[in-house]
Amino acid sequence: MAGGVVVVLLCLIAIFADFLAPLPYTKTNFSRLNEAPTRAYPLGTDQLGRDLLSRMIYGARVSMLVGLGAQVIVVIIGVPIGALSGYVGGRTDLVLTRFVDVMYAFPRLLFVILVMSMLGAGLTNIFIAIGLTGWVGIARQTRAQVLAIKEKEFVDGARALGAGFGRVLGRHVMPNALTPIIVAVTFGIPEAIFTEAALSFIGVGINPPTPSWGQMVGEGQQYIRSYWHLCVFPSIAIAVTMLSFVFFGDGVRDALDPKLK
């Protein structure tokens, strides 16, 4: 529950960042660099004199955008491949599963870093990199579900009544396969947020000056000895976000599928 509340709150912060942030995230003030929290700057200023609070509010936007957007891409690629593979079977299945297995063997973060450093930093490229690697898990999950469901009697029934390929798959099989996919997607969100933060941390994620929490931790940890606030506040933001999405995912799973508990 608490997880869900924080998730909704984060989404609102991301949407209304323009109204919430006291200052624009690029506004510099060179007379007040690396300042610890004061009344004028509640979370202090960074190495260019930018308001940390405002940058963190805009950072929420990047995290939410990547978390939700990447899942949309992952579902668009993964679900059809998994469904086709499971439903059609035979040679199609064999080719698709082999492909999925090869992708699965690659350590995921390694591949994402490779793709990102080759394509260059940027939000679009993050979507491409996460989309390219993230669909594998969903495809496997969907395939397993479809395989189990297509043997059920009601599917035979639908087919006997004359339903075609598309109708059987779309109206009868997929709605019943949906629950584990939804659960996998809710757990995929924090994973995508983590991937973006990790990429930005090592400098191949979001392009500056757009703020991202991972990038703020990465830059801030170089000055951790003198200016602790630079990396501590974004670190707390990442930790809280990840934890609430995991709790949220647990909640969704328990609500949708009591058997999985």
Add this chain to the structure above:
Amino acid sequence: MFHYVLSRLLWLLPTLLAMALVTFLVMHATPGSPLDPVSEGANPLSPEAQKNLAKYYGLDRPLYEQFAIFVSKAVRGDFGYSFVYKTRTVQEIIAETFPISLLLGSMALVLAIVGGLTLGILAAVYQNRTWDYVSVSLATVGVAVPNFVLAVFLIILFSFVVPLFPTGGWDSPRNWVLPTVALALAPMGIIARFTRASMLEVIRADYTLTARAKGLGEGPVIFKHALKNAFIPVVTLLGPMFAAVGTGSFFVEAIFRVPGMGRFFVLSMTGRDYPMIMAVVLTYGAFLAVMNLVVDLLYGVFDPRIRY
């Protein structure tokens, strides 16, 4: 058994070849080249210089030829000179940095396994009591929070608030503590969760009841009967765990300034250091594949019902 190990070892070659090919294709299919100066505003090389360099490094040949040359040299253990550190061969750099990453990774894994098992057993034995909540929350934090964020908190807590350990470096064992803990927390959390779940199942099994019925004390019941069986599902986790510790070390090494291989992984990629990228990816790949084989064999040791 022997045949199983042999065939698995033989499968290693095509797997590594496929990894090399995918990496090679990603490197060459994306825009940009190692000959372009990376930083903005840097003096671009003249076309003649570019041509000479391309020729020197063999980058002017067709792609299939480049790949064939790479493979034929790589099987002899020759990865060539780094494009970025021009005076040093890739093998030298790897031979120098890999042992450090290996040490860090092994320490983290040992800590993760010992800590995770302890937490998991405590949680299962004292289900729904204080110990359970403590270890479940620790496990959740370890799983959910990225290791570089944990590293920041560890530095604040144990270098500034309570100055026990240095913030970075690798000179003495005192420097090793924080990076090891930061790297170990995530796998420790996963192991703790799995151990708890499978211990809870095993504790209710009939053979545990039998063990108690014949008068065994709590210690032998838990450690000799329950844990042995509860450990089996946990062993399957060890394979992915190696991968997690391997990729996790990029971040932990960066924060704690550990002179390991993780740093070169990112540097070589952003610098388009082709020989270095290939070598680093393949070193990780080979290491993970061998470790997965070891884990699969261990599975047979812990579960005698499995035959190869």
